[in-house]
Amino acid sequence: IKMIASSMPLKKILNFIVNSIENYFDPNRLYGPIMLYNPVLNQLAETVSSSLPTKFISAIEPVNVSPYGGSCGTAAFLKKTVVVSDIEHNPLWDEYRDIAIVYGYRACWSIPLLSSNKELLGTIVLYSSEVGGPDKETSNVVHFFCKLASLAIEASKNNNVPLFTHESISPP
Numbered sequence: 001i002k003m004i005a006s007s008m009p010l011k012k013i014l015n016f017i018v019n020s021i022e023n024y025f026d027p028n029r030l031y032g033p034i035m036l037y038n039p040v041l042n043q044l045a046e047t048v049s050s051s052l053p054t055k056f057i058s059a060i061e062p063v064n065v066s067p068y069g070g071s072c073g074t075a076a077f078l079k080k081t082v083v084v085s086d087i088e089h090n091p092l093w094d095e096y097r098d099i100a101i102v103y104g105y106r107a108c109w110s111i112p113l114l115s116s117n118k119e120l121l122g123t124i125v126l127y128s129s130e131v132g133g134p135d136k137e138t139s140n141v142v143h144f145f146c147k148l149a150s151l152a153i154e155a156s157k158n159n160n161v162p163l164f165t166h167e168s169i170s171p172p
Contacts, residue, residue, distance in 0.1 A: 001148070010156040014048040017149050021124070022051060024141055029129050031105075032142075034113070034149055035063065035072055036122040044072050044123060052127070059099045065120070070096050072123045075110035079120060083109045085133040106131045111142060113150045121153040 003013045014034050021032035033049035043062035063069050065076040074092055075082040084090045085107050087100050093108075100108070107128040113121040124146050126134065134142065 001151075004148075004152050004155050007155075007159065010152060011048060013152045014149060015050060017124075017145050017152070018048055019050055021126070021142065021145050025138065031127040032145075033057075033125050033127075034122055035061075035125065036153070037065070037076060037113075037120045038062070039120070044069075044076055053103060056099060056103050060096055068092060068094075071108040071110035072125055075112050075123050076120055079112050079114060079118070081109065081111045083107075083133045086131045088131075100127075104129050107133065109134050109142075111146050113146055113153060115150060115154045115157075121150055121157075124149060 003016060018032050018034055022030060025032075031049070031051050033047050033052050035044040036046040036048070037043075038045055041062065042065045044065065045062040047057045047061055049057065060070070063073045063076075065073050067074055067077050068091075069077060070092055071082045071084045082092070084092055087093045087097060087106055087108055093100060100106075105127040107130065109126045109128075111124045113123060115121055124142060126138075126142060
C-alpha cells in the first residue's frame with residue numbers, strides 16, 4: 001500500500017506483488033504472474049513476472065479474452081476465478097497445452113483483477129508444477145494479493161499512467 005500511495009511505477013508494484021505471492025508459497029512449486037488487460041484489443045498482455053521463462057511468456061501472449069482463452073482469458077471473460085487442476089486434460093488449454101507441459105506447468109488458477117466498478121483490469125495467475133487445485137489458505141492469500149494488484153492498477157489508470165509499454169497497444 002505504501003508503494004501505491006507513493007506513486008511508484010506500476011510495473012515495480014506488480015513485480016513486488018508477484019514476488020510476494022511466489023515467496024509466500026513454495027517458489028519452486030507455484031509461479032504467480034500478473035497479466036494486464038488491454039480493452040482496445042480485448043486481450044491480456046504485458047505479463048509481469050520474475051520467474052516465468054521469457055520464451056513461455058512470448059508463446060502465450062497475448063491471450064484473447066473469451067470463453068475459450070485458456071485459464072486467463074476465460075477468467076477475464078467470466079470475471080470469476082477459473083481453476084484448471086490438470087492442464088493436460090482440460091479443453092481450455094487446447095491452444096497452450098504443449099507449451100505449458102514443456103515448461104512443467106501442470107495446473108493453472110486464474111483470478112480476474114477487477115476495478116471498484118467491476119471493470120476488468122487483468123488477471124493474477126498461479127501456475128503449479130503439480131496437478132491439483134488451490135486449498136482454502138492459498139485462495140485466501142491470493143485473493144488478498146488480487147485486491148492489492150487491482151488497487152495499484154486502478155490507481156495508475158486514475159493518474160493517467162499508461163499501463164502498456166508498447167505504443168501499438170496503448171489504450172486511447
